[in-house]
Amino acid sequence: MGLRVNDLKVYYQTLRGEVKALDGVTFAVGDGEILGLAGESGCGKTTLGKSLIRMDGRMRHTGGTVELDGAELPIGDDRRMNRFRFSEVSIIPQYAMSAMNPTRKIGKMVADLLESRGLRYRNLAGELERRLDLVELPREVLGSYPLELSGGMKQRMVMVISTLLDPSLLIADEITSALDVSTQKAVARTLVGFRDRGFVRSVIFITHDISLTYQIADTIMVMYAGKVAEKARADVIVNAPRHPYTKLLISSLPEVGVRYADRKLAGIPGSPPSLLDPPTGCRFRDRCPLAHDKCAEEPPAVEVEPDHFVACWKA
Amino acid sequence: MRQYFGRKALIYALTFFVAVTINWMIPRFMPGDPIQGLVARAQVADPASVDAMRAHYTNLFGLDVPWWQQYVNFWAALLRGDMGISIWAFPTPVTDLIIRAVPYTLGLLIPAILLSWWAGNRFGAFAARRKWLDNTVLPIGYLLTATPYMWLALLLAWTLAILAGIFPVSHAYSFAVQPSWSWEFLGSLAVHWVLPFSSLFLVMFGGWAIGMRNLIIYELESDYANYLQALGARSRLVRGYAFRNAVLPQITGLALQLGTIVAGALVTEIVFSYPGIGHLILQAINNQDFFLLQGAFLFIVLGVLVANFIIDVVYTLVDPRTRIRMQGNAV
Numbered sequence A: 001m002g003l004r005v006n007d008l009k010v011y012y013q014t015l016r017g018e019v020k021a022l023d024g025v026t027f028a029v030g031d032g033e034i035l036g037l038a039g040e041s042g043c044g045k046t047t048l049g050k051s052l053i054r055m056d057g058r059m060r061h062t063g064g065t066v067e068l069d070g071a072e073l074p075i076g077d078d079r080r081m082n083r084f085r086f087s088e089v090s091i092i093p094q095y096a097m098s099a100m101n102p103t104r105k106i107g108k109m110v111a112d113l114l115e116s117r118g119l120r121y122r123n124l125a126g127e128l129e130r131r132l133d134l135v136e137l138p139r140e141v142l143g144s145y146p147l148e149l150s151g152g153m154k155q156r157m158v159m160v161i162s163t164l165l166d167p168s169l170l171i172a173d174e175i176t177s178a179l180d181v182s183t184q185k186a187v188a189r190t191l192v193g194f195r196d197r198g199f200v201r202s203v204i205f206i207t208h209d210i211s212l213t214y215q216i217a218d219t220i221m222v223m224y225a226g227k228v229a230e231k232a233r234a235d236v237i238v239n240a241p242r243h244p245y246t247k248l249l250i251s252s253l254p255e256v257g258v259r260y261a262d263r264k265l266a267g268i269p270g271s272p273p274s275l276l277d278p279p280t281g282c283r284f285r286d287r288c289p290l291a292h293d294k295c296a297e298e299p300p301a302v303e304v305e306p307d308h309f310v311a312c313w314k315a
Numbered sequence B: 001m002r003q004y005f006g007r008k009a010l011i012y013a014l015t016f017f018v019a020v021t022i023n024w025m026i027p028r029f030m031p032g033d034p035i036q037g038l039v040a041r042a043q044v045a046d047p048a049s050v051d052a053m054r055a056h057y058t059n060l061f062g063l064d065v066p067w068w069q070q071y072v073n074f075w076a077a078l079l080r081g082d083m084g085i086s087i088w089a090f091p092t093p094v095t096d097l098i099i100r101a102v103p104y105t106l107g108l109l110i111p112a113i114l115l116s117w118w119a120g121n122r123f124g125a126f127a128a129r130r131k132w133l134d135n136t137v138l139p140i141g142y143l144l145t146a147t148p149y150m151w152l153a154l155l156l157a158w159t160l161a162i163l164a165g166i167f168p169v170s171h172a173y174s175f176a177v178q179p180s181w182s183w184e185f186l187g188s189l190a191v192h193w194v195l196p197f198s199s200l201f202l203v204m205f206g207g208w209a210i211g212m213r214n215l216i217i218y219e220l221e222s223d224y225a226n227y228l229q230a231l232g233a234r235s236r237l238v239r240g241y242a243f244r245n246a247v248l249p250q251i252t253g254l255a256l257q258l259g260t261i262v263a264g265a266l267v268t269e270i271v272f273s274y275p276g277i278g279h280l281i282l283q284a285i286n287n288q289d290f291f292l293l294q295g296a297f298l299f300i301v302l303g304v305l306v307a308n309f310i311i312d313v314v315y316t317l318v319d320p321r322t323r324i325r326m327q328g329n330a331v
Ligand SMILES: Nc1ncnc2c1ncn2[C@@H]1O[C@H](COP(=O)(O)OP(=O)(O)O)[C@@H](O)[C@H]1O
Pocket: A012, A013, A014, A019, A021, A039, A040, A041, A042, A043, A044, A045, A046, A047, A048, A058, A275
């Protein structure tokens, strides 16, 4: 059944007004699907990931619904959401290097966490050890402090912890950004392995690195300024994009396998609009080479082919 | 680990050696002639007797030998626990005076340090999660720490002792009672203790509470706290971790604060005429009693060193990070 997100709006409350970081986002992720989430920095990827598991204090759920396996997720209600966290929705945070309490042995921390969720460490210890073997971590790590692990080991440890309860949806936000290229590949492969073994059912894989996304994602969703620009099968997005923004994004990659990191896209002059007071109509209008009068109206997302959605009047 | 503590012990020993040496030097370069004062106190007019007395005292205090001999003698005596004879309370040995004063100073300092540390940390952690409390406590805390200690002590003495008359203004017990293990004496001791104790407690409490509040807030925003919360951990677990991690820097803070706390006790004892080491130091300075001054300073140096060493050990035991770094191994 997977995840269904319907017209989701999440705004940040700031002193200068509301930042409309997610402004009507609709998409679905099927069972067993890895969705790659791409787009320039500041387009709302992290906001989307956090909205699905735990909003921070300044985020407000202003509209829309999220459904996971047929049940509605109370994303705006921190308390009621707790029941779903870890067991239904889980996250591998961007900051895996510092995600574990530095003064607690890892095994103890996991036990504390499980007990805090009303589970018994003893019942899960066997499975935990099997998974450590799987990601090639010695079992002794459970008796170590995070400081005693290398960066790659910490990353794998956090992956194992986050997926221990076999969540239905896993959010992985920029988990490879801090790693070197070979480790990145290994981490991505591990993630696919987890999906294949059924440790997680669906994955939202957020990264700046569109070529890495292409290697592991089944579907890629491109966001622009708080909205979905295009969503399609990974090979379709890379080889036959329809949205002008996606086209520029792909063509600005010299070749698949090169990261475009966080820099401004060379091929697209200008910068995304402010989300404090976003313009009406298509938000890409200022920078779009194909913009025309019609673009003053907001383009709806249209399914141009089966499972290929584009929000552009020219698509 | 053993190597680490060995090195630490060496550093402490060296510090002690240097401190003792400086301690020996300072009073000898102090302006004024203590022997002169002692002789003058005897009020003899006859120059011959004055000379005889002077020679007698100089010999008695060991000042009639070359300075290096004095230095060696000083160490030899020190190792025997002999710190000379007081000039101010002649002929009481300095060691006796210090032993008599120590219970008062420690009885004031140790409860004030430990209780303010404990209560400040608890309270700071508590304030960190109540907005209204935070908003009222924080300014008060800052006010308390920013107040010069002297003012606070005088303010307490003035309001609670002189105006309200609830507590006595000075001394460790009423002169109307004889020191003994009677309830009357102990009660007198207790009411005299309250004001100097409270003044020390309040000043330190504010600092610990603010420090803890800031540390807890920092810890609660840290990555591991966010991760745990994203995985739905109860806030009790997250707060527990945050508290434990925030206490660690407070332990180091305790070590750093010790030096200033000792100075604070000095002022307290002077303000409240409390007969501890600080009070002795004041007498020693007023009477140019450099043996007593040396003894008192030495006691303080020893106290600070011992306390620092203990905290060093405790810190390495409680913080796995320092422990691991010292062992320098990974899995
Ligand atoms: N705490 C915050 N307060 C206000 N605005 C924020 C906050 N966090 C993010 N934003 C804004 O929300 C938008 C989306 O940010 P984010 O989701 O972090 O983007 P991405 O992950 O794609 O780089 C950006 O315009 C950013 O400036």
